Amino acid sequence: MQEEQRVPRDPGEMPVFPIGDAGPRFGWTKMTVQHASTEANLLNLLIVDDERVVREGCRDVAQTLGFATFTAENAEQAYKILDGTSVDVILLDLRLPGIGGLEALRQIKERRPEIIVIVVTGYATVQSAVQAMKHGAFDYVTKPFNMDELRILLDRVTGHLKLTTENRILREQVKARHGFGGLVGRAPEMERLYRIITKAANSTHPVLIMGESGTGKEVVARAVHYTGCYKDKPFIPVDCGSLVPTLIESELFGYVKGAFTGAQHSKQGLLAMADGGTVFLDEIGELPIDLQSKLLRALQEKEIRPVGGTRAVPINVRILAATNRDLEQAVQQGTFRRDLYFRLNVLTLRIPPLRDRKQDIPLLVGHFLERAERATGFQRNISDEALKLMLTYEWPGNVRELEHSLDRACALTSGPTINSIDLPTTIQNWHAQTQAVLAPEAPAVPTSGIVPIAEMEKQAILEAINRLHGDKLEAARLLGIGKTTLYRKLKEYGAVS
Amino acid sequence: MAAVMGIRRQLHDLSNILTGLLITAGLLKHFVPLTGNGGRYADDLEEGSERAAGLVDDIRREIHRLEALVDKRGESTIVCDARPSLGQQSGEN
Numbered sequence: 001m002q003e004e005q006r007v008p009r010d011p012g013e014m015p016v017f018p019i020g021d022a023g024p025r026f027g028w029t030k031m032t033v034q035h036a037s038t039e040a041n042l043l044n045l046l047i048v049d050d051e052r053v054v055r056e057g058c059r060d061v062a063q064t065l066g067f068a069t070f071t072a073e074n075a076e077q078a079y080k081i082l083d084g085t086s087v088d089v090i091l092l093d094l095r096l097p098g099i100g101g102l103e104a105l106r107q108i109k110e111r112r113p114e115i116i117v118i119v120v121t122g123y124a125t126v127q128s129a130v131q132a133m134k135h136g137a138f139d140y141v142t143k144p145f146n147m148d149e150l151r152i153l154l155d156r157v158t159g160h161l162k163l164t165t166e167n168r169i170l171r172e173q174v175k176a177r178h179g180f181g182g183l184v185g186r187a188p189e190m191e192r193l194y195r196i197i198t199k200a201a202n203s204t205h206p207v208l209i210m211g212e213s214g215t216g217k218e219v220v221a222r223a224v225h226y227t228g229c230y231k232d233k234p235f236i237p238v239d240c241g242s243l244v245p246t247l248i249e250s251e252l253f254g255y256v257k258g259a260f261t262g263a264q265h266s267k268q269g270l271l272a273m274a275d276g277g278t279v280f281l282d283e284i285g286e287l288p289i290d291l292q293s294k295l296l297r298a299l300q301e302k303e304i305r306p307v308g309g310t311r312a313v314p315i316n317v318r319i320l321a322a323t324n325r326d327l328e329q330a331v332q333q334g335t336f337r338r339d340l341y342f343r344l345n346v347l348t349l350r351i352p353p354l355r356d357r358k359q360d361i362p363l364l365v366g367h368f369l370e371r372a373e374r375a376t377g378f379q380r381n382i383s384d385e386a387l388k389l390m391l392t393y394e395w396p397g398n399v400r401e402l403e404h405s406l407d408r409a410c411a412l413t414s415g416p417t418i419n420s421i422d423l424p425t426t427i428q429n430w431h432a433q434t435q436a437v438l439a440p441e442a443p444a445v446p447t448s449g450i451v452p453i454a455e456m457e458k459q460a461i462l463e464a465i466n467r468l469h470g471d472k473l474e475a476a477r478l479l480g481i482g483k484t485t486l487y488r489k490l491k492e493y494g495a496v497s
Numbered sequence: 498m499a500a501v502m503g504i505r506r507q508l509h510d511l512s513n514i515l516t517g518l519l520i521t522a523g524l525l526k527h528f529v530p531l532t533g534n535g536g537r538y539a540d541d542l543e544e545g546s547e548r549a550a551g552l553v554d555d556i557r558r559e560i561h562r563l564e565a566l567v568d569k570r571g572e573s574t575i576v577c578d579a580r581p582s583l584g585q586q587s588g589e590n
Binding site: 051053054057058060061064095122142143144145146147148150 | 514518524527549
């Protein structure tokens with residue numbers, strides 16, 4: 001087993017290697033390399049080959065591309081290196097003494113599936129290449145190969161790894177920037193909600209989603225469905241509040257031909273139609289009491305009886321229910337069945353109202369403006385004054401109210417910027433009512449025509465955040481200040497809670 | 498077919514040796530400052546290794562061809578089919 005050869009370098013310069021066993025067999029001197037890539041910097045390459053000259057030659061070539069290298073003569077040595085090192089790429093000879101290359105490949109992919117393995121074959125048979133690819137090899141190269149072929153292959157791996165990493169980072173950034181499964185927000189309350197959603201998604205129990213009107217209960221239900229094991233099955237939302245009781249019954253349980261006037265054909269109910277998927281019962285608190293008992297029976301027995309039918313139909317469905325009512329109170333008042341409440345309330349998700357997570361408002365504004373831009377092709381931003389109004393408003397209609405307010409503002413504004421005047425009067429008036437309280441925090445108005453530096457700084461920060469749709473980290477980077485400084489400044493301005 | 502397997506093993510060893518030579522020649526040419534006739538020697542070494550690698554590929558293809566013939570006609574006829582072909586190949590070279 002060889003020591004790691006990590007060589008810091010400047011682009012275009014050949015490193016000065018030590019002379020001896022651990023380094024190349026030449027007395028290296030510093031000289032210019034025309035095409036040496038530095039893309040592979042910090043990538044760890046393990047070369048497994050029983051032929052010393054090949055092993056060391058490949059090592060030296062890889063080092064010219066910026067790889068940190070390890071070498072092993074056989075599979076056992078390779079496993080030892082893998083146990084103690086973060087290896088990104090393996091160049092694996094298929095013909096090894098002891099454990100063969102294919103078996104080694106299988107074991108490596110089993111232990112560390114993320115590692116890219118390039119197999120080196122001397123036989124060049126189609127079978128060995130196919131087998132290697134079946135075992136998860138990224139590519140294969142046939143001996144004899146020269147330095148250029150090796151460099152091209154390693155460059156390709158580097159490019160692939162770079163893309164994979166970028167994709168992963170982008171996905172994480174999108175997730176971190178916006179939230180989780182269609183939900184937008186990074187407030188601690190939302191982070192907690194995301195964690196519970198993840199747990200709920202991986203279980204099969206009913207989930208009760210509670211939250212005020214407009215908080216996004218259906219979005220949460222969809223997040224539970226689409227991040228869980230039911231994601232490939234149907235997601236069927238049913239609004240119990242907007243349907244008349246008889247219609248809810250026939251929709252949920254289905255009906256047989258002749259069950260009632262107009263039932264000319266039998267119809268499958270949504271609970272049966274879900275077939276392994278999810279039925280989301282929105283406004284479950286509005287479900288009539290007689291249907292509550294029928295639903296309870298369906299959940300307990302896992303079968304339903306269609307309207308007018310005599311035969312039970314088996315169902316395989318997960319129930320997610322949501323309500324903005326206090327169900328415990330409804331149980332005490334006798335308008336909601338206690339046993340159904342307990343049946344549904346196995347897992348509870350509580351969505352915080354928007355007034356309790358106002359720090360998410362800039363993110364939500366950015367999200368909805370981006371969506372409007374995608375729909376209309378017009379890019380719009382929001383003025384500081386308008387954003388400040390939105391931050392002071394209490395949002396009784398929660399995210400839905402904010403969404404509608406922005407849609408309305410986008411429709412009303414004639415320019416690219418949404419101003420206070422474009423917002424609904426309720427929001428403007430709210431500000432007027434609270435102005436007296438906010439007056440001490442109002443920005444200093446320059447009366448002499450000279451703008452204080454602090455004010456200019458504030459404007460620059462708020463404008464940057466506004467233009468970046470609330471992305472404070474990016475704003476800090478572009479403004480050339482630390483994120484801690486930016487957050488401190490925002491706290492000073494009262495722009496973040 | 499046992500003879501073919503033997504040739505395969507020898508080819509593998511030869512491929513190993515040639516890979517080492519090719520890579521060493523490439524490193525020598527591109528990354529080691531050579532004076533006097535050094536550059537020419539490195540070029541010769543690389544060129545010779547490349548030609549040898551080409552010959553290995555030719556032999557490998559010939560083995561594949563022979564194996565295909567075995568699959569198609571059976572081992573008893575392979576000797577008659579294979580020898581003229583190998584002979585021609587050697588003659589051309």
